Amino acid sequence: MTQPALRPALRLLSDEAMHKIHEQSLEILEKAGMNVNHRKALQVLGQAGATLEKNSTRVLFPKSLVEECLKHVPSRIVYGARLPKHDLVAEVGGEFHTRPLTGGEGYIDLETRQWRKVLTRDLVEWTTLADGLEHIDYVASIYPDDMNLDTRDVHILRLLLEHSVKHVEVQPYTGKGVGYMVEMIKAVQGSDAQVQARPLLSVLTSALAPLKFLPYALDILFTVGPLHVPIELNTMPIAGATCPVTIAGAVLQANIEILAGICISQAAFPGMPLMYAPRNLILDSWTGLSLQGRMEAAMMAACQAQLAAELYHMPPNLFGAVADSMVADAQSATERAINVLLPALSGANVLAGFGHIEHCYTYDPVLLVMDNDLIGMVRRLMRGVEVSDETLGMEAILRVGSSGNFLIDPHTLKYYKTEYFVPKTINRFVRGVWESKGMKDANELARERVRKILAEHRAEPLDPRLLAELDKIVEAADQAAAEGKLSHAWGGASGPEDYGSYGALVDAVASGGKI
């Protein structure tokens, strides 16, 4: 008799609650809609049946359009990697994968433990470390301060591809360089078909709460869409500031913004792989800061994992190891553990944000190593409790009876390695032994492991000819930037004023004409 392990599960929302959130999302999308500040997106939405308004970028989404677009969202996404053994499948109901934080700009120096703005060498160190950690499944961009801003995203991707063999995620800060990024993965993968089958790259793009999409965000979507490069579809509403203050209200508004993104992407590129990837923030009512490490943030993520997986059958991608603490201390450990556990138990397929402090602003290599152990523990949890005649060990109990022990019983020997996860940077000694080993705390143990990985690990090198090809693409981007020719692929602009009136666009869509 073997009972498969029950998948550990947490459900914070009842079926009725989920449906209520869905119904109210549809109603708000139909009545209030979203401000979609992007010419191409407006065109696509207009043609798909959304209601456009003259001289406005507001779009109203009929329920039927949202329902139709939801049908095209895939529930299984392949994340390719430079070495195919690191390919990942994110599938609703399946296991979770992990990536470090993206988007931060601060870095804690490994040796001095001092804070600084991220430098290019930090990006290389960080990527090497993430590549070398067994529980970090893919790598993500960090943002050096010593790079030209116009082409920073392009330079970052070049370095990530060189220093990691795992899947790569980038959160572009402008739509201008994304075309070059697509060229780079096409160069590495050899063909469009390879990119489509197992894309090396995924990108994060985001709505802006409340109820807006900016030009650059949709430029990213429209640039990667034709090749079905996966998108982590994000929004970061701040509870009590840019969305309702309650957990339910925050989850509702994030859902509306994600659904609008689903409509734009699926109307333009049906079947385009998307992850449901909101990152709710909470306004601290005393300091006015947007915090993430709170229990309530973890509860929001748990609700969102459930909504995505159960209601929309799309892979949930959530924080994750978030912390508001300024240092790698007990506060950060509590925050990270809570925020990983809740969404993991609620069905997340990707957990993000590993290795940081200071509400997503600062990376700490020591924390990435500690998080690696945390992930190992949570992975063990998600394997659940296997109950079978074998695992119950009834025979062993009968064998040992009341007088023996289990120390080298065959049952112990069979299971002692696989039943327990063994973390690498945790102290498990008695005091005297710990003292004799130098009285190191977990931070120090993790730091030693960082040093070891950085000394020993190198990603398998890219073919020098490929690297040269990548450099050519980067140079082309730099050249275009120097000449002021770097432009948004779809007429994106820095702000609404550059778009002028949308009246003509609305007329053209209404008459079925070309824009």
Next chain:
Amino acid sequence: MDILNQVTQAVVAGDWQIAPELTQQALNVSHQARTILNALVSGMDVVSQEWRVGNMYIPDVLLAAKAMHAGMDVIRPFLSAVDTKLRGTVVIGTVKGDLHDIGKSLVAMMLEGAGFEVHDLGVDISPTKFVAAAKTHQCDIVAMSALLTTTLPFMRDTIRSLEEAGLRESVQVLVGGAPVTLQFADSIGADGFAPDGATAVVKARELMDAVKAGV
């Protein structure tokens, strides 16, 4: 309770509906507008102090500011222009290319709460617009916010535009937002940097004090 005391308490309680009524009553019993103004402002001072020590929260502060301004609307016709300017005039906006609103709005409301006259220009504000607003409102402080690193260069551009318009000597420049550091603020020649809303208020006051002291 003395009517002036009641005015102060209405501000502390954030009761923006009752504050104008009480202000009117105070006028009716022949209190000087200037005296009533002090009662309103001292309510705000209590709130600021309570907030600093963690007994009150930002929504309390913003409501109190709303109550204070509702009271001020009643006495404004009886005050000189100098009195209504209170602590100083601020023009604030999120820089060009950046449509992030909330941090800037929070700072604007908190500055208002601290007694500044605030003109919130909104988001995606070009250097030209900052300069025009600085002229129109004859402001003491130009405050700029940015959330995207990619839009930081517009802070520098705006300062240059203020210089070109001959305004740099007469306005103080305050910058803030997640990617802004003190080092960056110094490098573009800003007068003040604030990493959060609370510091923005403190900094704005310091800048005004420095101006008044002729530093």
